[in-house]
Amino acid sequence: MATAVSAQNSTAQRTFRLPDLGEGLTEAELVRWLVAAGDTVAVDQPVAEVETAKAVVEVPTPYAGTVAELHGEPGATIDVGAPLITIAEVTSGGAEVTPSEARAVAREAYREEERAGARPPAPAEASGSGNVLIGYGTPGGAAGGRTRRRKGAAPSSAPVAEPARTTPPADAVRVVSPLVRRLARDLNVQLARISGSGPDGLIMRRDVESAGVTSAPQGVTSAPQGVTSAPQGVTSAGEADARTGLAIASRTPVKGVRKAVAQAMVRSRTEIPEATVWVDADATALVDLRHGLKRRDPGSTPSLLAFIARFVVAGLQKFPELNTRIEETGDGQEIVQFDGVNLGFAAQTDRGLVVPAIRNANTLSARGLDSELRRLTALAREGKASPADLTGGTFTLNNYGVFGVDGSAAIINHPEAAILGVGRIIDRPWVVDGQLQVRKVVQLTLTFDHRVCDGGTAGGFLRFVADAVEQPGGILADL
Structure with missing residues (x-):
């Protein structure tokens, strides 16, 4: 549910739909979620890993905010254009922010992340990254873009806020290396629950490896979308084939690359x-x-x-x-x-x-x-x-x-x-x-x-x- 953030800001939910992954592919299998409901995500942050008939790719979100809803469970097939994730964005209630200003804030946020060793939430104004993932692009282009006033709308007299330098919050996940992030995903370790042993609490590879050893078995998480069922392709004991009378050793769904x-x-x-x-x-x-x-x-x-x-x-x-x-x-x-x-x-x-x-x-x-x-x-x-x-x-x-x-x-x-x-x-x-x-x-x-x-x-x-x-x-x- 959307709630007010302050007198000047409000939240609005935006649903990101599975983009066209190119070459006429119409669907993809959801391999795993890289975020959970309630997580704060930044523009261009990978939120899901999907497998098409051609490759396994990470899908980044074009929106920043808080994850409101994940559409689908791991293993499900999602059609191109179907809802993938819903993000609760913080929007400005007093002024319309131009794309160039939003990009300036985003760039400063990423520079601050590099300096502090943290991944801060994306600035509220950023609505797109300008990056492209296999045939689709998030809004944004050359710097200096303008926002066109809607026909018939009066010009806004409210001042446009100057792009502010974004400082990562104290509780931001302090990790810089993409290798460390990927290792955490592979070991099913939540970075937000790790205390880093590096400078200023920076999370290092050894921290993730240590947490991976002591954490629950891979594939079982506390979040609903991470709970896995019996291994795929394994049937219950004693199931027999009606035609041959033989016990069925396994059932393997024809999907992904094999289906293609x-x-x-x-x-x-x-x-x-x-x-x-x-x-x-x-x-x-x-x-x-x-x-x-x-x-x-x-x-x-x-x-x-x-x-x-x-x-x-x-x-x-x-x-x-x-x-x-x-x-x-x-x-x-x-x-x-x-x-x-x-x-x-x-x-x-x-x-x-x-x-x-x-x-x-x-x-x-x-x-x-x-x-x-x-x-x-x-x-x-x-x-x-x-x-x-x-x-x-x-x-x-x-x-x-x-x-x-x-x-x-x-x-x-x-x-x-x-x-x-x-x-x-x-x-x-x-x-x-x-x-x-x-x-x-x-x-x-x-x-x-x-x-x-x-x-x-x-x-x-x-x-x-x-x-x-x-x-x-x-x-x-x-x-």
Whole structure:
């Protein structure tokens, strides 16, 4: 319930709705709350951690004030545009504060926080941060903005308060390091209940670790939204399957990344008339080339996958029909061809299979591609890849050889038109100049949308990549 703060101020509740997280995503799973009802929050403070079909992200609030209501329990699915959190804001009752003045107060508050080692509540006047999170922005822009008077309204004669220097309250949570804050969230430790051992009561990492050891088991908190039920996917003892008569060991809801993968695969199989071609290639020369480079410069030698990625990009420039997408139009379909290549690659993570995309891969060398492969793989496995990192591909490279398999007819990553699979490189008997030798052999498999090209184009592309693998020196000289 809103209550009066003083004769000059009053509170008003504002509900922040789950923003559009980009790339057409319509929902997100609430992983956990980072605040509780009654907490004081600042502009841009993360309030919830949500998992979309693409990534796990922290959602910051564009409002400052006191948390009045949390909409949803951890594990719930929230639609984009649905209420996420309600904040009770303190608003000025005597004058209208311009955005530029609000931003000035906010900047001074953050500077004060850095000096004092505390995170103060955001200034009452701040209604937006100007920052952007994956497709949505809180109000605010360049400094010096003006507030337009409503049509027909008389100009206000009340003076506008000068931006005041904000001093953090004595009971503010005294912590500066984002690492300490994240550690506290991971250990389910409430910073407000910790006495810091650092200068002026600053909360240090050791304080959080000590509190985490003595606190209740992770996942059980005193706040209603933090109380967890039985482990997800575990059923009650004795439950039997009616069809087989066997005991059910567990039930795992299909959601998050697994749900997104399932939906994409079903759509791909349903909509795309795919065909598959494959070829074995002698990769001995490529392996020898990389070994030679590694002996001379071990610190910056591209991986074998990076070399193959470079061959793929060159092949797509020669056979652009595979770097396309089918789009529905009012009177049928059309093939959209791209000027450039965003090369996606399959990466296995603890959350499931994701496909980061290397933007403008056609502009990168093998070393540049290797750097991006490593960077995006690390982000994906740490759960830090953004939706922008995991979308926008125009062609996918799938290295299933890391799982110890030779070949696979992969499913096309909808709405792309093709995917190239790379098997493991193994020693196999191979005929060279009429003589049987042991060579390093790899199987390349191309699955393509038969609507965008015929077998001749698909075969030509696959043969180009295979020839590059077999004779890398000649191809690389032209790239």
